Amino acid sequence: MNILVIGLNHKTAPIEVREKVAFDGTKLEEAISILKKSDVVKENIILSTCNRVEIYAGVNNVDSGIEGIKNFLSDFHKVSRDLLDKSLYLHTGTDAIRHMYRVASSLDSMVVGEPQILGQLKDAYDAALKNKTTGVVLNKLMRKSVSVAKRIRTETKIAESAVSISFAAVELARKIFEDLSTKSFMLIGAGEMAELAARHLINSGVKDVFITNRTKARAEELALEFHGKVVIFDNFVQELLHTDIVICSTGAAHYVLLKEQVHRMMKERKQKPMFIIDISVPRNVDPQINDLDNVYLYDVDSLQGIVDTNIQERAREAEKAEQIVDEEIGSFLKWQASLAATPTIVALRNKAEEIRKTEFEKTIKKLGPLEEEKIKAIEYLTTSIVNKLIHTPTAALKSEDSDKEVMLDVIQKLFQLETEKGKNEET
Amino acid sequence: MQIETNILLFELALTFYLLATISGVIEIFRGKKSASKVSLYLSIIGFIFHTANIVVRYIEGGHIPVTSMHEATSFFSWSVLILFFIHEFKYKLGLLSSFIMPIVFLLMFSSSVFPREIKALSPVLQSYWFGIHTILAFLGDAAFAMACGIGIMYLIQERNVKSRRLSTLFQKLPSLQTLDEINYHLITLGFPLLTLAMITGVIWANSAWGTYWRWDPKEVWSLITWIIYALVLHLRLTVGWRGKKAAILSIIGFIIVIFTFFGVTLILKGQHVF
Numbered sequence: 001m002n003i004l005v006i007g008l009n010h011k012t013a014p015i016e017v018r019e020k021v022a023f024d025g026t027k028l029e030e031a032i033s034i035l036k037k038s039d040v041v042k043e044n045i046i047l048s049t050c051n052r053v054e055i056y057a058g059v060n061n062v063d064s065g066i067e068g069i070k071n072f073l074s075d076f077h078k079v080s081r082d083l084l085d086k087s088l089y090l091h092t093g094t095d096a097i098r099h100m101y102r103v104a105s106s107l108d109s110m111v112v113g114e115p116q117i118l119g120q121l122k123d124a125y126d127a128a129l130k131n132k133t134t135g136v137v138l139n140k141l142m143r144k145s146v147s148v149a150k151r152i153r154t155e156t157k158i159a160e161s162a163v164s165i166s167f168a169a170v171e172l173a174r175k176i177f178e179d180l181s182t183k184s185f186m187l188i189g190a191g192e193m194a195e196l197a198a199r200h201l202i203n204s205g206v207k208d209v210f211i212t213n214r215t216k217a218r219a220e221e222l223a224l225e226f227h228g229k230v231v232i233f234d235n236f237v238q239e240l241l242h243t244d245i246v247i248c249s250t251g252a253a254h255y256v257l258l259k260e261q262v263h264r265m266m267k268e269r270k271q272k273p274m275f276i277i278d279i280s281v282p283r284n285v286d287p288q289i290n291d292l293d294n295v296y297l298y299d300v301d302s303l304q305g306i307v308d309t310n311i312q313e314r315a316r317e318a319e320k321a322e323q324i325v326d327e328e329i330g331s332f333l334k335w336q337a338s339l340a341a342t343p344t345i346v347a348l349r350n351k352a353e354e355i356r357k358t359e360f361e362k363t364i365k366k367l368g369p370l371e372e373e374k375i376k377a378i379e380y381l382t383t384s385i386v387n388k389l390i391h392t393p394t395a396a397l398k399s400e401d402s403d404k405e406v407m408l409d410v411i412q413k414l415f416q417l418e419t420e421k422g423k424n425e426e427t
Numbered sequence: 428m429q430i431e432t433n434i435l436l437f438e439l440a441l442t443f444y445l446l447a448t449i450s451g452v453i454e455i456f457r458g459k460k461s462a463s464k465v466s467l468y469l470s471i472i473g474f475i476f477h478t479a480n481i482v483v484r485y486i487e488g489g490h491i492p493v494t495s496m497h498e499a500t501s502f503f504s505w506s507v508l509i510l511f512f513i514h515e516f517k518y519k520l521g522l523l524s525s526f527i528m529p530i531v532f533l534l535m536f537s538s539s540v541f542p543r544e545i546k547a548l549s550p551v552l553q554s555y556w557f558g559i560h561t562i563l564a565f566l567g568d569a570a571f572a573m574a575c576g577i578g579i580m581y582l583i584q585e586r587n588v589k590s591r592r593l594s595t596l597f598q599k600l601p602s603l604q605t606l607d608e609i610n611y612h613l614i615t616l617g618f619p620l621l622t623l624a625m626i627t628g629v630i631w632a633n634s635a636w637g638t639y640w641r642w643d644p645k646e647v648w649s650l651i652t653w654i655i656y657a658l659v660l661h662l663r664l665t666v667g668w669r670g671k672k673a674a675i676l677s678i679i680g681f682i683i684v685i686f687t688f689f690g691v692t693l694i695l696k697g698q699h700v701f
Contacts (some may be wrong), residue, residue: 157459160598176588178602270667273603290589294670302591309593 007054013087161310166200189250436480443473451525497541504534506569556631563624570617575681578674
């Protein structure tokens with residue numbers, strides 16, 4: 001059985017092409033079932049996300065497999081072969097295993113280390129299991145990929161730190177407050193990036209949401225969207241009494257929040273900590289506010305600084321992850337090799353048992369009526385001779401010997417064994 | 428023979444506390460996001476030997492083994508460990524052992540410097556007040572030791588957030604709010620224990636010497652300690668001295684506790700053996 005991966009992703013194909021060959025829910029199950037029925041593809045899984053469409057397949061013959069899958073893609077989506085050939089990449093054998101590991105571990109993702117891909121891959125596998133389109137090889141490869149991804153996640157820092165400003169803000173909030181569900185949040189102004197960060201914070205479960213804006217209509221609009229309360233812009237400083245997290249982005253050319261104001265409010269708050277995120281350029285919050293006790297002020301640059309460091313760190317960690325991938329490929333290849341030996345071992349055992357049985361029955365017939373005990377003794381004798389004889393070759397086939405391929409071949413020829421693998425290789 | 432057993436147990440405990448401290452400190456600098464538990468496991472092994480040592484000395488001496496500087500310091504570090512384990516299992520604070528085990532080890536190490544023979548209880552100490560007074564005092568001091576460790580963690584984490592340097596240490600340390608709350612909660616635990624220890628001490632002094640307060644240096648310094656922690660609590664509740672200020676005060680408070688414990692006994696002398 002040969003493994004191959006055919007697919008395209010954000011690096012090889014623009015969105016216009018990716019959306020043409022994407023498989024959504026029902027179409028995906030239909031597609032894997034069609035592939036399953038084809039003669040050339042024995043096992044298959046299709047992964048379809050907004051960044052990639054990939055077909056993992058187990059085939060007997062690589063060339064016919066590739067041809068079959070490409071034709072299928074072109075027929076199913078009514079896309080010209082030319083367009084497909086330009087966008088598709090192809091991996092076989094070891095490269096295919098490596099590719100699947102890298103996809104599962106998010107090493108091949110647009111944002112390295114993003115966590116969604118593993119879930120998407122599991123969903124693809126679930127669909128395949130439901131439609132019974134996988135067999136021994138892909139099942140093993142899939143489980144292995146998941147465990148490799150988990151190993152990489154625990155042993156490297158690839159998915160550890162936030163790589164977007166919104167995530168960095170939430171991560172910080174959690175290190176200041178621990179539990180966000182008892183904290184109140186105020187959005188001052190409504191820049192696009194501020195809105196994104198606000199949405200992310202609100203999704204992390206803050207208790208109350210206050211919205212304030214110079215234009216009251218805009219505040220009301222946002223309040224509706226975020227299920228928040230509108231605070232009149234002129235009063236927002238006083239409202240800081242009940243606010244623990246502030247995101248500020250007003251587009252004003254001057255500071256809208258001054259040090260004295262925050263200093264006064266901190267006294268009134270009895271120094272309960274406050275986390276202020278200033279996403280505006282030019283800045284809207286006096287940077288000196290960070291000098292106040294129990295107030296933590298972050299501006300765009302400091303958040304971006306965190307994000308940049310984290311991205312660099314991920315790149316370094318990705319190198320460690322690639323090493324793990326290499327290691328794990330070895331372990332899959334070993335398994336695959338042992339799989340190749342299994343049919344031969346079974347055939348060898350069957351053949352030996354067959355011979356033993358025939359000869360044993362012949363002898364019993366010749367000897368005429370015998371006591372039960374003697375029959376048992378003869379049976380025992382034949383069985384142990386056969387077992388001892390085939391023990392050494394069996395052990396050798398199961399071993400990790402580098403000559404295994406040769407041994408398999410020799411044993412098949414010596415004993416004239418007919419295995420599935422033997423048959424496959426002839427075709 | 429029995430004396431040798433308890434010394435062996437003591438040395439084993441001390442060794443494991445040293446190992447726990449070393450692995451705890453390594454953990455601070457290791458660039459992993461989640462802290463390993465090695466230091467905790469080593470401290471548990473040390474604690475088992477330590478407990479055995481205290482039990483052996485109790486059997487041998489026939490009273491709670493807190494009658495010499497050696498025994499008292501060892502008992503002090505044992506009390507810190509009990510509070511440490513309770514907090515470790517209840518809150519699962521990252522890196523807690525990295526900051527508590529050095530304190531435990533230093534106490535244990537100081538204990539090893541003092542003479543180790545088991546002393547007979549002097550007549551004046553033969554009172555049930557003795558057990559109550561000392562245990563209350565040690566538990567109170569242990570709570571202040573923990574508050575100091577947590578305070579140091581708070582200051583480091585606060586530095587991380589303020590300076591916008593989000594290293595792996597930032598990832599491993601607990602949140603500021605958690606540290607501040609636990610620090611506060613430890614002082615609200617230690618303060619009443621200290622108060623009760625002082626009250627029982629006063630009652631005991633009256634029954635032993637016929638006078639409540641003798642301006643013994645230990646008494647004076649205990650009063651200073653008491654005032655410091657009373658201030659910590661008062662300032663927090665009235666003007667919101669929390670976070671950094673509370674952390675610094677709890678470190679200062681513990682330095683005074685340590686001075687009252689070692690300094691007063693060794694330099695100023697007095698009625699208290701320790």
